[in-house]
Amino acid sequence: MLVKNSIPSGSDAKIISESLWRIRLNLLQQAWKNNWQIFTEKKIGLVGLWIIGFFILLAISHPILMAYWSSQELPPEAMMGHNKSLADVYDPIRGLDLRPGKDMMPLSHPAAPSWRHPFGTDPMGRDVLSQIMYSARIEFLFGVFSALLSVFLATLVGAVSAYFGGKIDAFFMRLADLVLTLPFLPFLIFLSSLLTLDLFKLGLVLGLLGGFGGRTIVLKSQALSIKVRPYIEAAKIAGGSHWHIIFRHIIPNILPLSFFYLMLGVTSAVMSEATLSFLGLLQAPISWGLIMNFARSFGYSFYEAWWLYLIPGVTITLFCGSFYLVGRGLDTLVNPKLRKR
């Protein structure tokens, strides 16, 4: 840093700054390698990554795999007026299995898992496997969006209030207190009666609540410990602007912790979504929690249609668990004391 600031101007600066960029890249590569090694030391994070990979595959393969069901599964009624190329993919929201089974009678829905429907069908005759796969895409987008938003805000707010302190700090900390005071789930339920809560809005709300809530406090205390380090003083003396110091020195140093919270954020966002869906308060065409909600509102109990509970329930658990595992794996990065001696 000092190097860059001491160069006045002109072409020289360009050359050096490029080499600086190169140095940075090398450093980054080095750090990445080190971190990866530490990360993989504990199998826990790897297991999580594998499961996430599996879910990514599931989400991507949905349209491909679902072509198998294609038009034969869709009733002629649903085909008409449909865009034909779209109809090639089984529609997990409107699709209805009317084809006769072995005994030439139409399947009675919800049908238990079979070769035709590996995860069974729901009370409206729709294939549960395709619903699970279709929802995986949405859950990914939703979870990552909300977690990114929350961590971005928390990191920024944490760094800023740690660096400036004083009134800004007091304001954000009281705000965090306020957010922490809210009983979380009742508040979301209350919000759902207030506005038509779809996935995007829910992600936004969760992101904002997370971004100004508890995570901010933790990230701020981490940033505080960085702020008192000697090199920050050095940067200040060298004339680095406030924002330069915040973005260049403080934030990069709290990023591992942010990344850790990113993973936990996905878990908690998807969990909240699933819970709201279960209570029937979320407005979405389909989601894992809604599969269970449909079963409940049509009156199919766990005893009568176990697959409508077990399969989405286990899916949610696995999905949330995988991000949590990666988070745990990152823990050793964040906290060197946890590493093996």
Next chain:
Amino acid sequence: MRKFFIVILAVILVFGMTSLAGAEKIFKVGIGEDPTTLNMWSALGPGESSMYNYVVLNDLYDSIYGICYPSYNFVPRLAQGDPGEFVQEGEYYTSIVPLRKGIFWSDGNEFTADDVVFTYQTMIDFDLLGNWSDKHPDVLVKVEKVDDYQVKYYLKDEPGLAEWNFGILQATIMPKANWEGVVEEAVKQDNPTQYLYSHDVKDLVTINGLDFGKWEKGAFFQTVAVKDFRTGDVTRIYENGRHEIEGLDLNWSAYGEAGSELKYEIAEGPFVDSAIYRLYSNQEAMIMALKKGDIDYLLSAQGLTKGFRRELEGTAGIEVVTNPSNGFRYMCFNRARYPFNIMEFNQAVATLIDRDYVMNQVLQGAGVPLATAVPPGNSYWYNPEVKIWGEGLTRAQRVDEAVKLLAGAGFTWEVKPAVDLENDTYNPGSGIVLPNGEKMQTFEILTPPAGYDPMRATWGLWIQLWLQDIGFPVIARPTQFNVILEKVNQSKDYDAYILGWGLGGSYPDHLDAFFASDGGHNRNDFKDPVFDTIIKSFMKATEIETARELAFEAQERLAITLPYIVLFSTPIYDAYRKDVIEFPAKEVLDGIQGFYGVPRSVQIIN
């Protein structure tokens, strides 16, 4: 350490091993929510929206006339016979009603005309709302005592059946001795009504054999039998519809000649020692409790769903009874907006909707397709002859029919739907142009969200698809329930919506409330002078036969003008332990739950 804990556990267990209730006959019912009050004024007033207040309190009180279980016919309860003919007396029309002798309140006082006069006077003085409101319409001036067993009603005008038999006369009577002091105290307050409603009742004074026992909020509610207070009423209903009621100081018959075969004989006890209403906020757990035998019968606001029926039908010792519900779900266009006020437009939409397909194929028979605002379960008033648009047609035929209707009203297309009737196929149309030459703008059908009601959300999806087929730019938008209500009732900012009604009684005066130009619940600005004439004479009808003819005529008119496109109704399932209890009649409009499990007539057989 460990030994100590074992000893403690053993001690605790010993305390746990105490014998429970003995050989009492207890009717055990599962309910979904706590009642909110013990105060009947309040329960029928602001507490009216909680069904469970009725469930636990309804059978502790009685009215002068009521509706008969299971036929929903108008019958005397505390009255000694039919109400007297109306006589003009000066500016008023009066009718004298005889009361039964020898019926006692649970505090030992006899039921007399004083109680009746007191109840009506309180209703009028306090202008009680909720369920009380249609018991004292403006037309009722006062009620006077003639002697201990006769009361005289003073009305401004001769009322129709809706106002008289199915309104004023069905008021719940409250004990004067018990409440007089409270009412006097209330009058002195700043807010008398609130004082009356919030009066904390400790000892309920009830009538007709059932009394309040115990209430553990959040756990259970118990009513107990008062054996000495039985009226011994026996109701006999015959195949031809004849009703006979025999009991203490009452021998009454109506609705047909004698000589037909006996259909039901319903005795009133109570035959149980007590009834326990146990709270289960988790319906699935309620079902498990029924299967396990913790409860004998269950009552839940949303009713049993198809899945639970499937589960319970296979269980030994449990009987599931299916009955038609007294209500319907419908789609409705905003008749204040163009082009939704064009009758042919509504007819075309009705033609395109295949109720049978959605209900029986898509929703797997979770409901019953329905096309009129009087459900067939209400058999006396249901008109089976009304026009059902597109009935029995294939999809292509429906499209053909709808195109003809729209074209007849002046709609045109950029690409007209091409129907090939021979092969029963068609190609979708697009770009509908309205009769006034403008291109049709995108409109929305508001439906409750899938999480709230998957059935109506599914209907929305299919209706959207069918309307798009013919070229309408339409979107079914799942919307929060209270948002729909706000748009429909307050801001009137909507194109179309799908909602439902649950109807209280069997008398179809809701047709007036929903569809008359001045109807209290005319939500979509539907105006039809022809219909208005029919429905107003229906409301004024004093003979049941005339009323029926007019109701039929009204339904026929509605089937043509289509203010509501009625879609379906849900069946009502009642499940009970047939090895423990028995109900005297099981074919009931709206199910046995419509009568809250008839605690006065249910029998414990085991």
Next chain:
Amino acid sequence: MGAFLLKRTLHIFLILFLFVSLTYLLFQVTPGSVVDKFLGNPKMTPEIIAKIRAQFGLDDPWYVQYFRYLKNVFTGQLGISYSQYPTPVWDILKDRIPRTLVLFLSSRVISFYLGFILGKIIAWKRGSLIDTSTTAVGITFWTMYYPLLAIVNIWLFGFLLGWFPINGFTNPLLWLNAPEGLTVNLIFAYMILTGFIFLILWMIAWLIAKKPELSGKTKKRIIYISPLMVVIIAVLVWGFSGYGKYAWDIIYHMILPIFTLALISFGGTMLLTRDSMMETIQEDYVMAARAKGLPPKLIRDKYAARTALLPVVTSLTLSLGFVLSGGVITESLFSWPGLGRTLLDAALMQDVPLAIGAFAFTGVFVLIAHLVVDILYAVLDPRISIETI
């Protein structure tokens, strides 16, 4: 210290004010109102609904209503519920607080205790099979989809095996014959009282045992035997008072929900303790203790665990703040109508006074918990002084 408390109390009032304002604002912008529930009834004409609106004061300008709620909250007069008109809000809350408190407090304490003990053990044996398997089980339950676990537990233990009651907190058949005046809430209150007495006596025992002149064995005796005596006395008192069977009935109904709640949440505490232990194990003083050759169990319990307890206690206290907001899912699925359901129903029905009352009540509780955490930190960790927070 005094100045600090004053400052924090002011903060609490400020936050409470913001909290109530926010809640009110949200209700204000929500479409519809409590009278919507009457709209589904064909007998309720618009005129009647207008009368009800006026009765509830919904026609007053928004600022009149707003100041009414502010006044209500800060004077403790919570007003009258709309949805259960005319029951005062406080009466509804009063009924529900004891049962929410008993269920969720005991489940929190049990799951924290379980988590702490397990975490302590696996941190010490890290890398071993016990560590791996316990961590795996802990994470599985910690990330488990709660409704699924609750549904399966009710079905398995309540119905299929029939070990525990399916739902609710009493057996009506037992309570029907209960003596006059004996209510569930009374038993709940006595249970809370018993727990409280137990806690106080145990703390006294602790303080006595801390005296330096006592030998290690006597200390142990005092710490372990005294609570046991209290438990025995309590059981005897309950037994002879004739209330024992009623208390037992409630406890019997509590086992399944507590088990489910503990199962889902012990993992969090366990992992927290584990991490916290691992950090303290590497502290110099623990190293020194090891070097001295003290027995591992002593180091674990006396040296490492005590410091490691700090974040765990913090997290316990914070979570205790939320005990009163209950759990909507637990309360619904186990038919345990407590504060969580009250909040949910009030919010859904737009019963503004009840919702604000319940929200504010739980809010105050949470804020007090925050305050306690700050003080605890200062007391337990000498490195932090009150002035720095």
